[in-house]
Amino acid sequence: MSETLRTAAVGRIRRGALQVGDAAHAASPTPRARKRGRGRQRLEIALLTSPAIIVFVGLVIFPVVLAAYYGFYKWQGYGPPTDWVGLGNYKIIFTDPAFQQALEHNGLIVVLSLVIQGPLAILLALLLNQKIRGRALIRVLIFVPYVISEVIVGTGFSLMLQVTGAVNDALHSIGLGFLATDWLADPNIALWTLMGIITWKYIGFAVILMLAGLQSIPDELSEAARIDGASYWQVQRHITLPLLGPTIRIWAFLSIIGALQLFDLVYIIWGQYISGTAGTSTMATYMALNGRLAGNYGYGSAVAVVMFLVSLVVALFYQRFVLRRDLRGAVTQGVN
Amino acid sequence: MMKKTPAAAIAALGLGVVLAAAACSSGGGSSNGGNSSSSTSSVTMTFWTNATPGPGLTFFQNAVKSFDTAHPGVTIKMQNVQNEDYDGKLQTALASNSAPDIFFQRGGGKMLAMVNANQVAPLTLTTADQANVSAAALAGETLNGKIYAIPMDQQPEGIYYSKDLFKQAGITSTPTIIPELEADVAKLKAINVAPIAVGAKDAWPAAHWYYNFALRECSQATMNAAGTTLKFTDPCWTKAGDDLAAFLKVNPFQQGFLTTAAQVGAGSSAGLVANHKAGMELMGAWDPGTIASLTPNQKPLPDLGWFPFPAVPGGAGDPSAMMGGIDGYSLSPNAPKEAFQFLEFLVSTPQQKAYATAFITLPVNKAAQSVVTDSVSVSALQALNKAGYTMQFLDTQYGQNVGNALNAAVVNLLAGKGTVAGIVSSATEAAAKG
Numbered sequence: 001m002s003e004t005l006r007t008a009a010v011g012r013i014r015r016g017a018l019q020v021g022d023a024a025h026a027a028s029p030t031p032r033a034r035k036r037g038r039g040r041q042r043l044e045i046a047l048l049t050s051p052a053i054i055v056f057v058g059l060v061i062f063p064v065v066l067a068a069y070y071g072f073y074k075w076q077g078y079g080p081p082t083d084w085v086g087l088g089n090y091k092i093i094f095t096d097p098a099f100q101q102a103l104e105h106n107g108l109i110v111v112l113s114l115v116i117q118g119p120l121a122i123l124l125a126l127l128l129n130q131k132i133r134g135r136a137l138i139r140v141l142i143f144v145p146y147v148i149s150e151v152i153v154g155t156g157f158s159l160m161l162q163v164t165g166a167v168n169d170a171l172h173s174i175g176l177g178f179l180a181t182d183w184l185a186d187p188n189i190a191l192w193t194l195m196g197i198i199t200w201k202y203i204g205f206a207v208i209l210m211l212a213g214l215q216s217i218p219d220e221l222s223e224a225a226r227i228d229g230a231s232y233w234q235v236q237r238h239i240t241l242p243l244l245g246p247t248i249r250i251w252a253f254l255s256i257i258g259a260l261q262l263f264d265l266v267y268i269i270w271g272q273y274i275s276g277t278a279g280t281s282t283m284a285t286y287m288a289l290n291g292r293l294a295g296n297y298g299y300g301s302a303v304a305v306v307m308f309l310v311s312l313v314v315a316l317f318y319q320r321f322v323l324r325r326d327l328r329g330a331v332t333q334g335v336n
Numbered sequence: 337m338m339k340k341t342p343a344a345a346i347a348a349l350g351l352g353v354v355l356a357a358a359a360c361s362s363g364g365g366s367s368n369g370g371n372s373s374s375s376t377s378s379v380t381m382t383f384w385t386n387a388t389p390g391p392g393l394t395f396f397q398n399a400v401k402s403f404d405t406a407h408p409g410v411t412i413k414m415q416n417v418q419n420e421d422y423d424g425k426l427q428t429a430l431a432s433n434s435a436p437d438i439f440f441q442r443g444g445g446k447m448l449a450m451v452n453a454n455q456v457a458p459l460t461l462t463t464a465d466q467a468n469v470s471a472a473a474l475a476g477e478t479l480n481g482k483i484y485a486i487p488m489d490q491q492p493e494g495i496y497y498s499k500d501l502f503k504q505a506g507i508t509s510t511p512t513i514i515p516e517l518e519a520d521v522a523k524l525k526a527i528n529v530a531p532i533a534v535g536a537k538d539a540w541p542a543a544h545w546y547y548n549f550a551l552r553e554c555s556q557a558t559m560n561a562a563g564t565t566l567k568f569t570d571p572c573w574t575k576a577g578d579d580l581a582a583f584l585k586v587n588p589f590q591q592g593f594l595t596t597a598a599q600v601g602a603g604s605s606a607g608l609v610a611n612h613k614a615g616m617e618l619m620g621a622w623d624p625g626t627i628a629s630l631t632p633n634q635k636p637l638p639d640l641g642w643f644p645f646p647a648v649p650g651g652a653g654d655p656s657a658m659m660g661g662i663d664g665y666s667l668s669p670n671a672p673k674e675a676f677q678f679l680e681f682l683v684s685t686p687q688q689k690a691y692a693t694a695f696i697t698l699p700v701n702k703a704a705q706s707v708v709t710d711s712v713s714v715s716a717l718q719a720l721n722k723a724g725y726t727m728q729f730l731d732t733q734y735g736q737n738v739g740n741a742l743n744a745a746v747v748n749l750l751a752g753k754g755t756v757a758g759i760v761s762s763a764t765e766a767a768a769k770g
């Protein structure tokens with residue numbers, strides 16, 4: 001786009017210069033005009049990108065820098081920070097067993113999300129890509145949980161999963177009473193309960209992505225394979241799955257980032273305080289508890305920086321090594 | 337105070353225009369002519385409260401109106417900030433030098449942080465003011481010998497119980513020592529109700545069990561010293577933890593207490609008491625209001641009773657000592673002198689009476705305590721007036737940071753995940769973060 005802009009601008013000016021018809025200056029206008037054109041082009045670029053840049057710098061970069069700055073202080077949020085502790089906050093973060101547990105939970109959620117949701121979403125997408133009765137309805141039903149707000153999902157599940165809640169009641173009444181348990185408070189079970197809810201909530205999004213990916217695969221390929229005698233599963237394994245690769249990789253990326261920053265569901269179901277006790281704390285709930293709730297804004301900022309860096313490193317590695325093929329020329333390399 | 341809002345919210349549910357009218361009439365009658373002469377030029381002051389719409393907010397609107405009328409040229413601009421948003425907003429305002437002149441003060445560690453940042457003005461009380469405000473409550477608003485807030489009410493803590501369930505279980509008198517409480521727990525279990533409800537999801541209701549054991553085990557001096565050193569090395573802190581651990585052996589709390597909220601919904605600990613699913617609850621003086629909002633007909637629970645936290649044999653603390661919360665109001669350093677006059681006005685007897693009625697609470701002004709008439713509040717008030725001394729809730733007293741860590745550690749102990757030693761060490765670890 002920028003190339004066309006430049007040509008257009010220069011062309012216009014050159015035409016203007018020729019109309020003047022002054023032979024003595026005939027040679028000189030071109031570079032000057034080009035300079036003027038370039039200036040104008042820069043102005044246009046600045047004008048058009050500045051709103052986005054201002055918003056991005058003001059609302060993303062500046063807060064990150066500010067958090068990094070506050071992270072070096074012990075600061076309760078009253079008055080300007082004065083108690084410089086250097087890397088003291090970071091030392092405490094990395095030696096705090098509660099943070100290590102939160103990090104562990106995040107790691108587990110990342111892995112389990114990929115392992116559980118990935119195959120399930122592909123299978124569901126394959127199923128929903130078939131011409132079956134009520135396909136549209138099933139697609140909508142699978143996508144509905146993703147649309148419901150986290151707060152509603154969290155509140156609903158926390159009511160149903162109480163010891164005396166609907167789930168245990170239902171289990172008792174169908175004769176599976178021995179399965180009834182304290183779904184939310186038992187530290188051995190709570191994380192799996194959380195995984196169940198996350199899967200229920202986000203599988204719809206994965207399925208929709210996979211469906212879109214499936215639909216972009218030309219039918220000719222599988223038809224050709226089938227003519228050559230490939231079975232249904234062989235077609236899926238050797239044609240659909242490889243061609244679905246870019247979609248799967250993008251979905252996995254979104255899932256990983258989402259899992260690293262998981263906050264709302266845990267915060268709603270387990271409240272502000274007890275996620276650590278129940279074994280479902282995440283880095284974000286740790287930050288809310290030890291930063292905002294405890295009034296340690298300096299320490300909380302340091303936790304935020306750690307979270308940011310963890311996400312950034314994971315994202316960069318993923319882009320560099322996994323998404324490289326899909327994003328070639330877009331993100332990993334500059335536009336030349 | 338987080339624990340306070342629901343009380344105000346309930347006040348909104350239970351009462352209506354009648355109370356507003358009462359507050360209005362008493363507010364109007366109380367205007368103090370003596371103060372009005374001083375201000376001739378016009379002064380505008382800002383005033384922030386966390387009162388929720390309902391009788392509480394109406395009380396403040398009326399108080400502001402009658403103060404403005406009595407002081408020509410003075411205009412108070414009131415803003416009510418939702419309780420959970422309050423701290424953040426105030427903090428931003430304080431940091432950007434746009435602090436309100438008069439503002440709601442939670443006290444404890446929060447107040448200490450404001451004092452350290454010079455964001456709150458020390459107050460000089462006249463003898464008349466001191467007569468209006470109880471010395472015990474004032475002590476809670478004092479730091480290094482200076483008073484930084486005027487208290488409005490006191491919210492002593494004790495155990496609320498259902499008289500009907502106690503009768504059904506064959507309990508004839510309320511327990512005065514822990515072994516008696518343990519025996520009552522067994523009797524309540526026998527009639528198939530949860531003996532004690534606790535909202536451990538909110539952490540502090542569970543931690544208050546530890547705090548009250550500490551109140552019985554530790555001397556007043558030890559508890560106050562911990563407020564400044566934040567070191568919990570005295571053996572009484574561990575003894576209190578051991579007491580709690582021993583008490584847990586009788587399984588006193590309802591099933592699934594870890595994910596039970598304190599005040600929201602019929603499944604909350606207050607809701608369990610309100611619906612006769614649990615026999616007792618340890619809670620502050622706002623609890624009758626909370627429980628009233630959760631009964632099937634949203635009326636006060638008729639058989640609700642109250643007794644102080646039982647004594648622990650051999651403890652160093654005074655068996656009559658009580659723990660509680662105090663709501664107060666502070667001034668910013670730049671507040672005009674009229675702002676202090678407004679605080680004096682708020683603790684005058686007629687205003688205190690209206691305040692206590694609107695918020696269903698115990699006023700600091702003893703002359704206004706006659707408006708407290710329901711039997712539950714009266715027994716709490718009598719115990720409070722007899723108490724050897726009162727302590728602020730420890731999570732307020734020791735600041736949010738250490739308070740939070742204590743709360744979390746006690747929940748861990750209750751859930752069988754933590755140890756008594758963990759309670760003491762967590763407080764030390766938290767002190768390092770802030």
